[in-house]
Amino acid sequence: MQxxxxxxxxxxxxxxxxxxxxxxxxIYRALGLVNFAQGDIMMLGAFxxxxxxxAMPALPFWLVLISATALTAVLGLLIERLAFRSAVNRxxxxxxxxxxxxGIGIVLSNSARLIWGxxxxxxxxxxxxxxxxxxxxxxxAVYVYIAxxxxxxxxxxxxxxxxxxxxxxSRAVSDDREVAALMGVDAGRASxxxxxxxxxxxxxxxxxxxxxxxxxxxxxxxxxxxFAAAIIGSLGSIPGAVVGGLIIGIGETLGSALISSEYMDxxxxxxxxxxxxxxxxxxxxxxxxx
Amino acid sequence: MNEPRAQGSIPSLILSSQILSTGKLRVxxxxxxxxxxxxxxxxxxxxxxxxxxxxxxTVAIYAIAALGLQVMVGLAGQLSLGHxxxxxxxAYTTVLLxxxxxxxxxxxxxxxxxxxxxMGLLMAQLVRLSGVYFKIATFGFGIIVYQIISNxxxxxxxxxxxxxxxxxxxxxxxxxTRKELFILEMLALTIVYALLLRLCHGRVGRALxxxxxxxSAARSVGIPTNAYRMVVITIGCAVAGLAGSFLPxxxxxxxxxxxxxxxxxxxxxxxxxxxxxxxxxxxLGALILIVVPEYMRELAEYKMLVYGVLLVLCMMFLPxxxxxxxxxxxxxxxxxxxxxx
Numbered sequence: 001m002q003x004x005x006x007x008x009x010x011x012x013x014x015x016x017x018x019x020x021x022x023x024x025x026x027i028y029r030a031l032g033l034v035n036f037a038q039g040d041i042m043m044l045g046a047f048x049x050x051x052x053x054x055a056m057p058a059l060p061f062w063l064v065l066i067s068a069t070a071l072t073a074v075l076g077l078l079i080e081r082l083a084f085r086s087a088v089n090r091x092x093x094x095x096x097x098x099x100x101x102x103g104i105g106i107v108l109s110n111s112a113r114l115i116w117g118x119x120x121x122x123x124x125x126x127x128x129x130x131x132x133x134x135x136x137x138x139x140x141a142v143y144v145y146i147a148x149x150x151x152x153x154x155x156x157x158x159x160x161x162x163x164x165x166x167x168x169x170s171r172a173v174s175d176d177r178e179v180a181a182l183m184g185v186d187a188g189r190a191s192x193x194x195x196x197x198x199x200x201x202x203x204x205x206x207x208x209x210x211x212x213x214x215x216x217x218x219x220x221x222x223x224x225x226x227f228a229a230a231i232i233g234s235l236g237s238i239p240g241a242v243v244g245g246l247i248i249g250i251g252e253t254l255g256s257a258l259i260s261s262e263y264m265d266x267x268x269x270x271x272x273x274x275x276x277x278x279x280x281x282x283x284x285x286x287x288x289x290x
Numbered sequence: 291m292n293e294p295r296a297q298g299s300i301p302s303l304i305l306s307s308q309i310l311s312t313g314k315l316r317v318x319x320x321x322x323x324x325x326x327x328x329x330x331x332x333x334x335x336x337x338x339x340x341x342x343x344x345x346x347x348t349v350a351i352y353a354i355a356a357l358g359l360q361v362m363v364g365l366a367g368q369l370s371l372g373h374x375x376x377x378x379x380x381a382y383t384t385v386l387l388x389x390x391x392x393x394x395x396x397x398x399x400x401x402x403x404x405x406x407x408x409m410g411l412l413m414a415q416l417v418r419l420s421g422v423y424f425k426i427a428t429f430g431f432g433i434i435v436y437q438i439i440s441n442x443x444x445x446x447x448x449x450x451x452x453x454x455x456x457x458x459x460x461x462x463x464x465x466x467t468r469k470e471l472f473i474l475e476m477l478a479l480t481i482v483y484a485l486l487l488r489l490c491h492g493r494v495g496r497a498l499x500x501x502x503x504x505x506s507a508a509r510s511v512g513i514p515t516n517a518y519r520m521v522v523i524t525i526g527c528a529v530a531g532l533a534g535s536f537l538p539x540x541x542x543x544x545x546x547x548x549x550x551x552x553x554x555x556x557x558x559x560x561x562x563x564x565x566x567x568x569x570x571x572x573x574l575g576a577l578i579l580i581v582v583p584e585y586m587r588e589l590a591e592y593k594m595l596v597y598g599v600l601l602v603l604c605m606m607f608l609p610x611x612x613x614x615x616x617x618x619x620x621x622x623x624x625x626x627x628x629x630x631x
Contacts, residue, residue: 034422083602092609094421095369099562100605102555106598114595221551224433227426235422262441269430273416276427280419 004137006253012212014249015146019153019205020226021233021241023198029174029236030194031088033097037079037105038202039223044108045072045203046215047116053123061127061145068207069200076199079104080192088191105220113217120216128211142211149208150242153201157238160197170194174236225252225265228272234282243283247271317491323570324487331573332476336469343468349573349580350475351536354482356560356572358529361486364567365498366522368417369425372432373557376527378439378549379406380534382446385544388456395458399535403528409435410527414520432554440546451545455538475536479573482529486569489525494518552594559601565611574612 020042027035049068052059059067083104087097122128130141161167170190172180181187205226206215213219229248233240248268255267279285331353335346359373380402387398409431416427439446446452458465458474465471489495500508501515509515538544556579564575583593604611608618 028422034425083606087606092605095363095367095566096605096609098369098425099558100602102558103598103601103605106555106594107602110592110595110598114591224426224429228430231423231426260441263437266434266437269427269433273427273430276416276419276423280423 002257006257007250008137008139008143010250010253011246012140012143012146012249013209013253014229014246015150016205016209016212016245017222017226017229017248018150018242018245019201019208020223021230021245022153022157022238023202023205024227024230025233025236025238025241026194026198026201028230030170030191031084032094033084033088034094034101034227034235035198036098036101036223036227037108037220038198039220039226040105040108040112041072041076041079041199041202041220042206042209042223042226043112043215043217043220044075044206045069045199046206046210046219047112047217048072048203049207049210050116050121050123050215053125057124061125065145065149065204065207069203072203072206073196073200076202077192077196079199080195084195085188085191089188109217109220116215116217118217120214122214123210125211140212142208146208149204153204154238154242157197166190166193225268228268232272232275232282234284237282237284240282240284247275320487320491320569324483327570327573328480328483331479335472343472345581345584347468347472347475347540349577350472350479351533351540352557352560352576352580353573354475354479354536355530355533356557356564356576357479357482357486357569358526358533359557360526360561360567360569360572361489361529362523362526363561364569365490365495366417366519366526367498367501368421368519368523369428369558370523370526370554371425371429371558372435372551372554373428373526373530374549374551374553375432375435376406376410376530377534377537377553377557378546379409379435380531381537381544381549382439382534383531384535385452385455385538386445389452389454392456394462395460395535395539399532402535403531406531406534407524407528410530411520411524413527414523417516417519417523429551432551436546436550439549446546449546451543452538453543455542455544458539471536471539478532478536482532483569483573486525486529489522490569494521498522556597559597561611563600563604563611565613566609568611568613571611571613578612 020038023038023041024035027033027038045068048071049064052064052067083100084097087100092100127142127145132139132141132144159167161171169180169185170193172183172185173187173190174194177187180190206219209219209222225248226245229244230241231244232247233242233244248271251271252264252268255271256262256264259267275283331346331350335343355373355377358376359370362368362370362373380399383402383405384395384398387393387401388395393401413428413431416424419427440448442448443450458471460474465474497508497513497515497518500511500513501518505515534549537548541548560575560579561572562575563578564573565571579597583590586593589596608615610618
């Protein structure tokens with residue numbers, strides 16, 4: 001009983017990590033950039049969802065989900081345009097790009113603190129507390145949304161990258177920026193699209209995560225665990241990000257039940273370091289080019 | 291996909307302007323800068339006294355920690371996202387040894403450096419991982435150390451922290467005034483700065499700058515690249531431990547909050563704003579990030595936001611940091627001129 005419940009919550013949190021990790025991986029593939037602001041974009045998405053709910057309390061949750069995702073995607077587009085495009089174009093060094101994303105993360109989280117305050121907020125809807133009982137197990141209602149969103153998103157991404165011209169061209173750009181540009185692909189637009197999708201999935205993660213816990217300006221830190229997830233599954237691989245997210249989510253939940261919940265984050269990173277020692281480029285290393 | 295270039299360009303960038311080159315002129319210039327920095331660093335707080343002395347005490351500690359991080363980033367080309375954890379290891383080791391075994395400060399600080407260095411060596415084993423992977427591993431390392439410090443309540447007092455830090459005692463005499471503490475800190479800073487400068491000019495520095503220019507070529511002439519990186523990472527972490535051994539004696543209080551992710555970020559911002567890869571840059575960055583907030587106390591709420599904006603602006607417009615400001619401005623002027631023609 002206890003174990004099943006822990007597995008369940010590990011799976012749910014793992015899905016959240018996976019969503020953020022997909023964002024990491026997409027940006028890494030498109031721009032060769034490790035985006036440390038991804039967790040803060042997730043936080044921003046969660047807050048945007050909160051503001052939408054406060055403004056329109058009657059809006060159904062799935063509409064909140066979609067509108068927060070769309071708004072954050074636009075924001076992602078803006079960030080890419082203003083902050084990253086020039087740096088990526090002049091082929092700035094990886095260390096500078098990482099520091100740039102860290103800086104943007106700090107700016108985002110502290111702006112959020114000024115806008116929404118330093119105290120954590122809870123979504124003012126029934127979903128935050130609603131719990132179903134399935135076969136005698138308590139089952140938080142938001143898990144249903146997570147369980148529906150994950151496969152839909154993966155399917156959508158798969159279709160986007162294999163069927164639409166925009167998706168195929170962004171894959172071309174991430175494979176080889178110069179050659180793709182020679183073939184007439186607008187590399188800038190492709191990276192913009194990747195950034196927007198990454199920001200959107202981040203927001204999706206944030207809004208889905210909010211009913212499980214709360215929303216606060218510093219929740220972006222869990223983004224780094226999502227990063228560990230992306231790394232376990234090899235940076236750049238979307239299925240890898242999903243598998244990595246689930247490994248981290250379930251691993252840290254079970255681990256903290258076995259050892260101590262105070263060491264939850266440590267367990268996540270020990271898992272990552274352990275896996276990296278055995279497979280230095282992650283479990284799905286097909287996608288890594290060095 | 292940018293990894294090979296990533297490991298290369300930081301040292302080569304330094305080569306172009308800053309510390310790593312080994313020409314006699316550059317060596318002389320670096321020592322000249324060292325002299326100027328030290329005269330200002332020793333002189334200003336001691337002459338001005340009072341609040342300046344307090345600022346000097348704080349800046350010196352962070353300058354030492356930032357110097358350690360700077361060699362890791364500048365020489366080894368490895369960004370560490372968990373540097374504050376090593377400061378914490380030094381701080382806790384020193385204080386616990388002083389309190390439980392009444393160990394004199396120098397011996398305790400030495401143990402603090404040793405513990406931080408050994409943990410650094412352990413972390414350096416991950417250097418075989420490619421750049422991005424190493425960065426996130428350093429982050430993980432920082433979190434693990436932080437959580438261990440926070441949760442081993444029987445040893446460290448956990449989040450409650452440790453009070454009643456004993457005064458530093460050296461050869462039987464206790465240092466009770468701020469001036470004495472400052473002199474000791476500055477001695478440490480001077481020695482660390484001088485030794486790291488020697489390191490940069492010496493064999494390891496040359497070897498790592500060769501890696502910066504062309505890693506495969508450097509390997510082909512038999513430079514053990516990863517071994518050198520591990521050495522530099524270990525040194526950087528031990529230096530952080532030294533900074534840590536001073537920190538509780540200034541604060542008179544020790545809690546894990548001083549060594550979290552946030553503090554690691556601040557250290558990174560220090561070396562970036564000052565100038566990545568430049569030792570005087572690390573000191574300049576520590577100075578700015580400590581002193582400026584002290585004069586903007588009423589704006590404390592915006593402190594981190596300002597830091598973030600500073601970091602972003604630096605990365606966008608001044609990637610070589612403030613130490614290279616004259617060169618950067620000269621570059622802009624030259625570009626403007628050619629554009630006019």
